[in-house]
Amino acid sequence: MLLSIRVLNALPQLSISPYSGAHSAIGGQLDDRLARWMTFISGASKEQWEELAMDMPGLKKAMTTLEFLSQDKEMRALYEMRKKAQLDEQSALDYAETRGExxxxxAVAMNLLRKGMSTAEIAEVTGFSEAEIEELKKQWH
Structure with missing residues (x-):
């Protein structure tokens, strides 16, 4: 706790140059990322957020979280409902994709059965077990 207070007391003494959108020649990408974070933390306007968050998913997530926490109770509830709906939709898409695969x-296994390929070969090609191929044979006949 004492260390946190000392760090916070030291922050106003730091000289932070705002993010300008250009990489420094010496520090490169690390300096650029740090400058973006420091500009955001020091109170960048919302108009600057999109430029600051470019190619930085962690910073984008921090901005989204800050927006969420800044909202009133009703807006947070709406946000949570929307987020849940998005997660539900993604889950349904993942299930549909798995089911389609x-x-x-x-279908491939059935076609190979019709062509007369052996159970062992079909299992190797499709990833099904030989027992699963035998079940498919029963369904086919």
Missing amino acids: ERGRT
Whole structure:
């Protein structure tokens, strides 16, 4: 706790040059990233946020979190509902993709069965177990 207070007391003494959008020739990308963070922390206007967050997902997340925490209770509830809806939609898409891949593998296995390929070869090609291929054979006949 004492260390945190000392660090906070020292911050106003630091000389922070605002982010200008250009990389320094000496420090390169690390100096640029640090300058962006320091500009944001020191109270950059919202108009600057998009430029500051460019190619910096961590900074973008901090900005989103700050916006969220700055909202009133009703706005936070709306944000949380929207976020949940987005997560639900992504989950449904992931499930559909997995289901589609499974159907595709099944279709390939069925086609290979029709061509007369052995159970072991079909299992090797599709990733199904031989027992699963035998189940597909039963469905086919």
